[in-house]
Amino acid sequence: MKKNNNLYVIAVTVVATLGGLLFGYDTAVISGAEKSIQSYLIDSQGLSTLVHGITTSSALIGCIIGGLLSGIFASKLGRKKTLLLAASLFFISALGSSYPEFLFFQKGNPTIGLLLMFNFYRIIGGIGVGLASAVCPMYIGEIAPAKIRGQLVSLNQFAIIFGMLVVYFVNWGIANGQPLEWINNIGWRRMFLSETIPAGLFGILLFFVPETPRYLSLTNREDEALRILTRINGAEAAKQILREIKNSVQHHKSPKLYSFGKKVIIIGILLSIFQQFVGINVALYYAPRIFESMGAAKDASLMQTVIMGLVNVIFTVVAIFTVDKWGRKPLLIIGSAGMALGMFAISGLAFMEIIGMGTLVFIIIYTASFMMSWGPITWVLISEIFPNKIRGKAVAVAVAAQWAANYFISSTYPAMMEFSGGLTYGFYGLMSVLSLIFVWKMVPETKGKTLEEMEGLWKKKG
Template sequence: MKMKQSTRFIIFLSVVAALGGLLFGYDTAVISGAEQSLQVYFIDNLGLSTIFHGLTVSSALIGCVIGGLISGVLSNGIGRRNSLLVAAVLFFISAVLSGYPEFLFFTKGEPTIGLFIMFNIYRIIGGIGVGLASGLGPLYISETSPANIRGKLVTLNNLAIIFGMLAVYFVNWRIAAGQSLSWIHDIGWRYMFASEAIPAILFFGLLFLVPETPRYLISKNKDKEAMKILTKVNGSEKVAKEIYQEIKQTLDTPNSPKAGIFSYGKMVIIVGVLLAAAQQFVGINVILYYAPRIFANMGASADSSMLQTILIGVVNFIFVLIALILVEKWGRKPLLLLGSVGMAVGMFGVATLSFVDSMGLGALLFILVYVAFYNLSFGPLVWVLAAEIFPNKIRSQVMAITVVANWGSNLLISATFPSLLEISAGMAYSFYGVMCILSFIFVWKLVPETKGQTLEEIETHWKPKEVASNLSQRKIDL
């Protein structure tokens, strides 16, 4: 009975934290339905270049980088849960004001440079929320989950991201369905952004029902509170005490009270940063952000292009579910290697068809192959590994660096895609295909397997002798 209760409790904690992932997906994908309207409403009306269009589409990513930069300090200062509360507030503010950027200062229906700047500021505010949630959601789940199901539960966060994307694809389609282009370009895009306020309110309310993570509480010497949560999560006071001792010992190593981020060597940081960058350099957000435009270039109507975008969302969802099933059976590394190969086939297929000017059904199939293998591997598993591989004492700081690397790479790839597309679409897709091959080599050579290990056991991979010795020799009384 205790085990069933603890399982329900763990799932509840993970689902609430994963709502941050849902908002992450919703906020980053809402732009796909609105980007052509933004081009008409702002870029065309103001006579701006495609560079400004690319920056507008990716402006939220500037906020993501800022959110990543402050996530370590914020989560160490006020806690993982309270930092997610901050993210929920930012999501709400961004949703409302992106949908009505004229609030207080401007006249509706009269685009100006000032309004254009304010819209991008409101998108950046939402991006800060995404930057916080993208790292802290997996971190929260990882720090509250037992080792034997941690991979599945962190993958649940990515499932929520995909569900958020799928939800907003559907919302965008429903808003646009049966409406004229002029209505969509003037009014429809506002509803698309404003719709995010609903899940933001839900996320904010549910966060008050979950506790802080035990590892954070122990780091703040709130040991009794941490033990209560560990006992509830693990269904056994004996197991909770063992985990408590492991956590306490790792927080006390290395010997200095405040270890720097290089205390466990540089390799752990290099692996984390390269994983985060690889997730973006393989080109996924080029597909997600610009999907309706890509499909429109294939000859699809506005409604059809959004329906095809929903198809991408469905494939996303199905293959993240498959990853959730396989992650604790096959492990993280084999799935990443398989995914790299599949993504390369998809991207090079799209590139080849682009070079021969045959962007029809075949291109759609190659895009779906690419999306399927991405969501079987790099989509969910980069965040699983990022939440696992960093030692307790430096986890939040290095996680922040990883988040910045991820969103910085995202910003670079997304902002440059429109310009690359004007030069050569085939060349752009080929570049992402090459990145898939390089990602395979990187994972094969440098990424460790973490399946079935506690966070404290994974820590020994980076400083085996020193940390393992400390863990085995010291005992801490509760």
């Protein structure tokens, strides 16, 4: 492949990964604002901590809805237009969340109606996250050449965690040195409003990228598909790839989800569920306690986000540079083993009521293992294991399962910890072991294969 073609694919990928950045930005922006939201909308009305919890996590409801709808939109509108829709939802959510009083309510007069309107705007943003989480890796996977597809799809995970890191610094920059009264009245609004900048940039740049060749072929626009494939792969390779795409589209006229058997769908769902059941989110929740125990009480949250953010970035980069060399399965197996080691060690220390540097080391081992494996590689596999004909629907099912698993694990964590911290982390360690066995026994290696070659694998097994 010519160098300039690589540059074109990378440029298109970078635009698509802005959706991943917004995924991270939107889900993490609440971290800096939630105390002010509690003060302004919850405590001022004498509402319970349950209402606070629901409000803080309301975007997750939208994520599940967006994940479920992503297949319909990706199939009916196309991958590019679905991303444009997601960008619009991010923009509307940022504006609405920053000023939920718009049109219907009076500023400075919190009511139940205003609280519901704030949650409505957060759910709108969550739908954008759900759409982007499914369609960004799908878009990149369908446009990238097989040899570098793993690296390019992994960039989406890098963008997600980079978006989280950026918003932590944005939130800190807005609040730093400001009195609490200003933060509770104005600061939290600016935190949400800041998202309009990446959302607007994403929406504008999407007008300059093409639709994916696979979707164009599915909708009988083969001349356009060939033109894009030629620019990416060169003339000869483009013709061969288009023939394979056409064959894959024509082989199954039925768009039913199980057209290629149930196994591929089950693998996609289990990849998503294991990515959440290994406990990555709760591991990050636990880290601030350790920093506090080490005497960093005042700046614990900032220090935690910076250190964990740097670990996330460094080991996601490890995955980007190894996924197309080592393959998907080896990285997932190594990652599962590292996560199991980290979680079982944390479990043992929790039973012994030891908290400190040793626990921190094992949390970093666990987090690093996740970020070099299950973090990015799950998205790579979800973008490439499903046949062209059912990819939109199948990715939607897998992503909806992922958000549902995320919600389940996050919501059960406090009750599990109240029962037993040691058993809680032991459970996540057990899930890491089961994830290793699942990958070893069921997940096919996709390194270097075209999406159409993967389809052939399921035809043989089906």
